[in-house]
Amino acid sequence: MMLIRTMILPLAALLLAIPARSQQSTRYSQLWKVTGKGLPAPSFLFGTMHNIGGTFVDSFPAISRSLAKTKVFVCEALPSTGDDYSDLLHFPANDSLQRYMTATDFDTVMQFFRSKLTGEDTVFLAQLPRLKPQAVNQLILEFKSEGTSGNAAPAEAGLDDHLKSLAGQQGMRITALETIRDQVVALSASAAVKDQASKLAGRVSGRSGEADNQFQLDKATEYRSRRIPYHFDYPLTSQFEKAVAGSRNKKWMEKIPAIIAKEPAFIAVGNDHLISEEGLIMLLRNAGYKVTNIPL
8 A cells, every 4th residue: 555655665855854054065966986995896876865756867877887887786775574663653552643732733634634545545544643753744745745846757666766676677686774664763763752743734734834845846856957065064963863864874884885895886875865974975985985976
């Protein structure tokens, strides 16, 4: 079902909520080459935007050339056999979403889903109060991204899945930097439950919903321009940034050097994981690698 699929997607549009920085920046493409430290061959970093259609990249030869030079495709996360996310997505039996929201805000959120759910997915209306705020937020963003991401074909596979499919067609080994459970845990740690719940009504109403829509549309337009601002000189200061980007980047850096030392890799992660003082580009440079931009 669509809703089950959505709940275990990568952290997707939430990463786009990392605020833009005012520091001077240079515009680069999303593709980077990693060399140095005795690597047997170059590896590549590609910053994705999770909620746009993947065929966007098919017209850029630099991406297909980079994939062809590598042996392993590395994505953010893959599901593990038998994974159960119930404890991360749902409140325990004695708790519910209503406890953390005003009655008016809760009704606003429920009305949004009543207007969006059709067919067999309507059975989820009864389950929504049991969902934790970030699971509900993920569903809201998925519904909104269908109309605001700049993707003319909502049924089209997302960018991350499209790249993974291309890698599979080339016979590349596919691995991940974390599990989907790791992702959900990171998102859950990004803010207190009450703070997470307080933002839901605004996302579906005129209070912040239109701003969210426009922000996502602007980000998609900028991303499709292929040359976007990159910042490397600012720290991650908010709890959200530290949980969703900073901590995960550091954990990924415990794995990436071993992966690229063994064989050339194409590493595709959310674009916001590449920027900041704690982004993968700076972490790799600080570890002694040379990371250079490749024009698209």
